[in-house]
Amino acid sequence: MVGLGPDLYVFAKETMFQVALVVFVFGVVYRLFRFLVFWRKVVKAEARSRGAGKRIAGFFKTFLDPIIEAFKNQPLEGLVGLLALHLIGLIPLIFLMDQHIESFNEILPKIGGLSYGVLAPLSVPLGLTEAVTAVQQGLTITSSWGPLIIVLNGDVLATLALIAIGYKIGVKLMERGRGIQHIRIGDFLALILLAGIILFGFIAAHHLWSGSGYWTALGIHILLAEILLMALPFTKFWHFVFGYWYGKLHEWYDLRVTKGAT
Amino acid sequence: MEAFKKIIEMVEWEAFHKDRLETGIKRMMSRVDVVALHFLENCVSCALCKTACPYYYVDEKYSPVNKAEEARKIYRKELTFAGKILGPLVHARKPGSAEDLDRIAEFAYACTNCGACYTTCPFGIDSGVLINHVRTMLTTTGRVPTILQAFEMAELTGMYLQVPGLMQAWEETMKKAAEAIGRELPFDKEGAEIMLFPTLIDTLFTPGAVIGAIKLLDKMGADWTLPSKPLGVRPPIATVIGDTEGVKAQLGKVHEYLEKMKPKKVVLVDGGFVYPAMRWKMATVLGKRPGYKVLHLVELVYGALREGKLKLATTDDKVTWHSPCQLGRRGGVILEPEEVMRRLSNGYRPLPHHGLHTFCCGGGAGMGCMTRDMHEMMGKLLGASLYDLMGDKEKRFLDAAERRYRLSIKRKMEDIEQSGAEIVVTACPVCIHTIELGAQLYGPKVKVVHLAEYLSEHLEG
Numbered sequence: 001m002v003g004l005g006p007d008l009y010v011f012a013k014e015t016m017f018q019v020a021l022v023v024f025v026f027g028v029v030y031r032l033f034r035f036l037v038f039w040r041k042v043v044k045a046e047a048r049s050r051g052a053g054k055r056i057a058g059f060f061k062t063f064l065d066p067i068i069e070a071f072k073n074q075p076l077e078g079l080v081g082l083l084a085l086h087l088i089g090l091i092p093l094i095f096l097m098d099q100h101i102e103s104f105n106e107i108l109p110k111i112g113g114l115s116y117g118v119l120a121p122l123s124v125p126l127g128l129t130e131a132v133t134a135v136q137q138g139l140t141i142t143s144s145w146g147p148l149i150i151v152l153n154g155d156v157l158a159t160l161a162l163i164a165i166g167y168k169i170g171v172k173l174m175e176r177g178r179g180i181q182h183i184r185i186g187d188f189l190a191l192i193l194l195a196g197i198i199l200f201g202f203i204a205a206h207h208l209w210s211g212s213g214y215w216t217a218l219g220i221h222i223l224l225a226e227i228l229l230m231a232l233p234f235t236k237f238w239h240f241v242f243g244y245w246y247g248k249l250h251e252w253y254d255l256r257v258t259k260g261a262t
Numbered sequence: 263m264e265a266f267k268k269i270i271e272m273v274e275w276e277a278f279h280k281d282r283l284e285t286g287i288k289r290m291m292s293r294v295d296v297v298a299l300h301f302l303e304n305c306v307s308c309a310l311c312k313t314a315c316p317y318y319y320v321d322e323k324y325s326p327v328n329k330a331e332e333a334r335k336i337y338r339k340e341l342t343f344a345g346k347i348l349g350p351l352v353h354a355r356k357p358g359s360a361e362d363l364d365r366i367a368e369f370a371y372a373c374t375n376c377g378a379c380y381t382t383c384p385f386g387i388d389s390g391v392l393i394n395h396v397r398t399m400l401t402t403t404g405r406v407p408t409i410l411q412a413f414e415m416a417e418l419t420g421m422y423l424q425v426p427g428l429m430q431a432w433e434e435t436m437k438k439a440a441e442a443i444g445r446e447l448p449f450d451k452e453g454a455e456i457m458l459f460p461t462l463i464d465t466l467f468t469p470g471a472v473i474g475a476i477k478l479l480d481k482m483g484a485d486w487t488l489p490s491k492p493l494g495v496r497p498p499i500a501t502v503i504g505d506t507e508g509v510k511a512q513l514g515k516v517h518e519y520l521e522k523m524k525p526k527k528v529v530l531v532d533g534g535f536v537y538p539a540m541r542w543k544m545a546t547v548l549g550k551r552p553g554y555k556v557l558h559l560v561e562l563v564y565g566a567l568r569e570g571k572l573k574l575a576t577t578d579d580k581v582t583w584h585s586p587c588q589l590g591r592r593g594g595v596i597l598e599p600e601e602v603m604r605r606l607s608n609g610y611r612p613l614p615h616h617g618l619h620t621f622c623c624g625g626g627a628g629m630g631c632m633t634r635d636m637h638e639m640m641g642k643l644l645g646a647s648l649y650d651l652m653g654d655k656e657k658r659f660l661d662a663a664e665r666r667y668r669l670s671i672k673r674k675m676e677d678i679e680q681s682g683a684e685i686v687v688t689a690c691p692v693c694i695h696t697i698e699l700g701a702q703l704y705g706p707k708v709k710v711v712h713l714a715e716y717l718s719e720h721l722e723g
Contacts, residue, residue, distance in 0.1 A: 035296055043545045045542050046555075065618075069313075074312075077310065180328055182307050182309070184353045185352075238303075239306050243306075247387060250386055255380075255594065258594075
């Protein structure tokens with residue numbers, strides 16, 4: 001029986017991590033295998049050649065165009081969904097926060113002699129207060145971000161991400177209310193899970209629950225993150241691991257490389 | 263009349279036949295390959311695609327992601343564990359009633375398959391492809407517009423060759439073209455460098471384009487030929503209703519003729535779906551690369567201008583180019599027409615939304631055909647009223663589809679107005695028809711002309 005406090009933290013960090021990793025690996029293998037099952041060899045028409053320059057430019061345009069179009073046509077969605085939730089929200093929060101770099105460095109194996117710790121110079125500090133103090137004193141700014149850490153710190157990034165999540169939940173609820181059928185229960189569960197991870201991370205980071213409550217909060221934070229890890233291959237989160245990259249590379253190959261659309 | 267009887271048997275807008283639905287779903291699922299799997303599974307419902315679609319401006323429920331959800335619901339139920347076990351909890355559901363099919367048909371026929379959602383989606387998801395999959399299922403159940411089924415049937419059976427009203431357009435166009443170049447047309451010549459490929463629809467709706475193309479070939483001094491009879495109504499028209507077997511059959515027939523004639527290049531006048539079908543799908547459908555190259559006329563003209571084989575008299579026309587989605591975005595022919603237009607007119611101005619991000623006119627994938635005017639016109643040509651073949655429900659469906667179609671054109675017309683152009687040049691008969699209708703409904707009062715006709719009016723010497 002796992003209790004709260006340190007017990008929960010140890011369970012999350014050790015036992016549950018192993019389980020989550022197995023489920024994640026199984027899921028990734030399953031999804032990739034599924035892709036192979038549906039692969040068919042077909043004869044393709046001769047490609048139209050526009051030269052390497054156009055193909056390279058097309059590569060970058062393929063990735064950038066949707067972002068540009070989003071900001072042009074749906075600026076609020078671009079600002080909240082792309083910028084606050086992804087680019088300056090979750091991505092730096094998950095991958096570049098001081099404590100996360102330390103944890104990932106410990107967990108992840110070295111690849112080609114490189115450890116996750118290689119990202120340390122890009123790390124962002126945990127709190128807004130320490131970031132402001134550091135900048136004011138001009139002393140201990142160890143991050144490559146320099147004074148930008150006033151924005152690029154755990155508190156601000158978490159706040160941005162939470163605002164974005166709240167906005168997305170609100171918009172989706174209204175759309176669902178108007179009968180828009182592509183909004184699904186899973187969309188809300190995914191957003192609630194993200195919000196939970198951030199909230200408990202925030203509680204732990206700021207020791208808002210004292211004594212063993214700190215370990216409880218941290219344990220729940222890690223457990224929820226492990227649920228995310230397990231859900232990755234089976235839910236919309238798969239876009240981050242595979243869907244996004246495959247989709248844009250396919251589009252680039254189809255439209256820019258094969259058909260020569262410029 | 264036998265063919266009409268067969269159409270009546272195939273079209274079914276009232277009842278719900280479970281066996282036909284199951285066959286339709288099987289046909290739909292058989293189209294799922296690795297790319298379609300990505301389209302089906304990797305949507306995150308961000309809806310960034312919505313503003314790209316001309317039908318989103320009619321009603322938000324017609325956003326690409328919302329329409330494609332119909333395909334995803336069926337797919338989840340058929341091909342995923344979660345869908346089979348949890349069903350509606352994970353939005354996995356097969357249509358279960360006539361009302362379900364009606365709703366799905368409403369969504370499926372609010373899409374032009376223009377591909378704008380594809381290039382706007384952050385994940386490269388082509389909702390138009392999925393909606394075409396849905397049409398495969400619908401056609402099998404009988405929820406298919408009679409006019410589109412009639413076109414397909416006419417093309418696949420070769421019936422169009424026996425309809426005097428249709429063939430008269432072909433023969434008159436060829437007669438005028440022969441007069442324009444002052445000699446007999448070189449029909450069915452084996453081993454020619456170029457095979458001009460006009461369709462029956464080209465001669466019906468844009469005869470000037472066919473005559474213009476012939477004048478251009480003549481001026482280039484090309485070794486060319488053309489079929490003595492049209493190789494289809496607008497082959498492969500089966501693609502519009504998602505009939506993949508029909509597409510294969512018709513492209514096979516076209517290829518058989520072309521292989522016999524042995525041209526080096528096949529040059530299309532139509533810049534609609536005929537282009538991607540012939541240029542990109544033909545090899546896949548046949549299972550081999552054909553021995554000829556498929557080009558649109560504008561690609562040939564572009565090459566001839568660069569090589570000095572063709573000279574055009576420069577104008578100051580305030581002219582713009584509307585890129586047909588199937589030729590440009592889906593076909594990759596974006597650079598050539600813009601360059602040709604730039605060379606031709608000092609007054610050329612691109613549309614505010616052009617190239618890969620051009621606005622669709624709203625008429626593609628059969629949308630522009632489902633109007634009362636078109637039914638009346640086709641009824642006269644076929645010598646049989648298509649309206650008499652239809653039940654009340656289909657008539658209501660068509661009326662609603664026409665209302666949506668008329669609204670969907672507005673955005674394109676605003677784009678044209680912003681450009682300040684007085685002439686819109688394009689290369690697809692449906693785009694021409696749609697923009698002309700848009701000019702009447704919303705303005706600006708522009709002249710809309712096919713590229714081949716416009717270029718032939720500006721030949722030098």
